[in-house]
Amino acid sequence: MAMPRYLTGQKISLLILVKLYCSSALPSAATIPVLSFILKHTIPSVVSNARPRRYLEHHELSFSIPTFEDVLQGYTSSMPGRTLLDVFLKLMWEINSFNALEDLFYSLGELFDKHIEENGHGIPTDRIHLSRTSPLGAFVRKSRLEWTRLQFDDCLKLWTAFIRYRAPTAQWTKRIASIASTGVDETAALMNLQSGDKLYNVTYGHLGDEPEEGANISIDDMDRLLEFQLDQLQKLGCRVPDDMRQHLRNMLAPSGALLRQSHLVKFFDAWxxxxxxxxxxxxxxxxxxxxxxxxxxxxxxxxxxxxxxxxxxxxxxxxxxxxxxxxxxxxxxxxxxxxxxxxxxxxxxxxxxxxxxxxxxxxxxxxxxxxxxxxxxxxxxxxxMYNLLSATLLNEAKLCLCTGESVSRALEYMYQASHLNVREFIGNNGSQMLIQSTLCSRLGIAHLSNTYCDLLLHCYQDSCPIDERIRATCRSAFGAVQQGRYDQALQLLEIIDLSSHRSLKLHQYVFFCIGIIKLKRAIHRTDWVACDALLSSLVTDSSTDPELSFLLSEARIDNLVARGHYWDAFNAIENLSVTLKEEVADVLQRINMLLIKANLFAKAGKSERGFSVALRAANVAFKARLMPKLWYAVGQICAILNAMGEFEPASRLLHAVIPQALENTDHFLNGTLYSHIGDSYIGLAGHETEFSIDSRSRTSNLSRAEFYIDRAQQCFKRVEDIDGECEQLMKKAVVAKLRGDEKLAEEWAQNHNRVWEEGRERIGETVVGM
Incomplete structure (x- = not known):
């Protein structure tokens, strides 16, 4: 059966409701609800640059008789004891033949005031007349035009579709039952035609068959349905759900209709x-x-x-x-x-x-x-174009963050976009939440950064594109990694419902995030076999997200530094730095390269050469308000000062930044800073041993050093950094020797060996589990 172009059983019902409205039979309280109901299902969506388009969903396109019941049953009519639903159903069942249906369409011309003026009768006061340019007038005129375009066979199909549409109301009331007792066609009853007669079966024999899916949907309705699908595909960046794909296939395949939007829906789904x-x-x-x-x-x-x-x-x-x-x-x-x-x-x-x-x-x-x-x-x-204006304001805020400009200006752009989103009902909340999360993480407020991600996932999940939801989930996972909760981070990514998006690009994004988290964990555990396997599987290409590509390059360099391949690491740092400079990359990424280079010099025993690099990184990080990088840069500077014997300035600097760094809950950064301040107090104790006889001050410095070394050990243990934890145990052995307690020093050395062996066993268990 070919799909009707415009008219369906439900549109005929709407025309009857329009006639009921024009007859002035509606009470005042029902006027607005009835008009809203008619306009909701007749006016097509209008393109607007100012506000997002609103489309009708599937269930609204193919509404059934109970939908009229919800609107009309609660209002009484001018007839005592009858509701508007009773009057409406009576008018529906009065169309008791094909001739009556044709009379309905020809009588619609009486609803226009121009028709009455041409006949010279004047406009009566007890009747509502429609303007031809009004929304209701346009709907009535289009319906009449489409009826005149139909061939006789299509008119009969429309008549039988209307019969099937109103059939559930045959026993609604006794009055309706008496009207419906003549059958589906009064003409057939006058001719004494019944079910079983050949002529009756040719015309109405198929009414008992199961209706096809989408039988009450026209090509015009399908256009609106496909526009809604396109809007959702473009807005959410997802694919068509399996059940909806099957519905669309069942609607379009039997009808033979070829719609422009269907090609775009299939294009987005395949893409x-x-x-x-x-x-x-x-x-x-x-x-x-x-x-x-x-x-x-x-x-x-x-x-x-x-x-x-x-x-x-x-x-x-x-x-x-x-x-x-x-x-x-x-x-x-x-x-x-x-x-x-x-x-x-x-x-x-x-x-x-x-x-x-x-x-x-x-x-x-x-x-x-x-x-x-x-x-x-x-x-x-x-x-x-308020959608574009909001996105542009957020891009300006992002540009301010990337170039290291004023944070207050970035906040101003974000607040302007937020005000625009609220005022113009723009669903751009996901991008705004992600940028606010980025800003908070750069300011060192990790808790607030995670809160914005949780807010996106819990409050705006249904209205945000899928890629923004996945980015928020991945950012929460990386926040958990900073606190050493690797299992929780991997669980956050692994519980993502892959069937909800089924997009190759998002699959790759989640795969890279999981791989990078596992790679960071393997580097901390010194599991070089796992590092090699993960690095070989994480191969970037031109389509890879630039942020993930940088994280992977950074992890490669960390792997080289941790394994002692300093020359290869230095070449990789130089090459990546040149690339970032040519691309005018994010200031955060360029500062990261400076800090990695300063750390490389310290690892290679050339701490003094990294002083200017670390100082430059601290200067840029302070101007751009990249607080975590500033704290790490200060730690690098203090490590260099310790190597040069300047223990007092180093301890003062570290005491200034450690309280702020603790609020960021980055345990690796905190462990590094605690380790540096422990070195400073060990140096102060050794310096006093050489030039002073004040044993009380020496004991106090050694106690402070041991306290901070304990803190550093706990932080490294949380992030599963074996090298860092073992280094702190060796420092404890050194402190014990400085106190003259050889037995305790031996115990700390044995603990060092035990922790190292436990790390090796844990790596072996992981390999067996894989």
Missing amino acids: KAGDYTSAFDELHRYYDYAMQTRERVYYQYALLHMAILQADFGCFGEAIAAINETIATARENQDMTCLNFSLSWLNHLTKAYPKQLKGAEYTGLLGSERDGLTFLKTKAKESK
């Missing part, structure tokens, strides 16, 4: 699944539809999707060519929405993949990133 061949095929079908129907407005959006797909596939040269064609076509058609979105996506591409675009010989269209954001913000304000 998110990583099936690029099918995605290209569906996108080309979308091209063909746009060209065959001469709908140029769809052509530029097809080009835009082609550019995004090419970039996701790693073909950046083709992506630049496609986006340039998109911009040219949007300008030609004066489509500011597509033009501004294209420029925004191009700005994102240049920021996310600068190296790849440089290889594709892209010279830039928007100038610098700041100029591009200023231009987009201006255009978004002019065209009232």
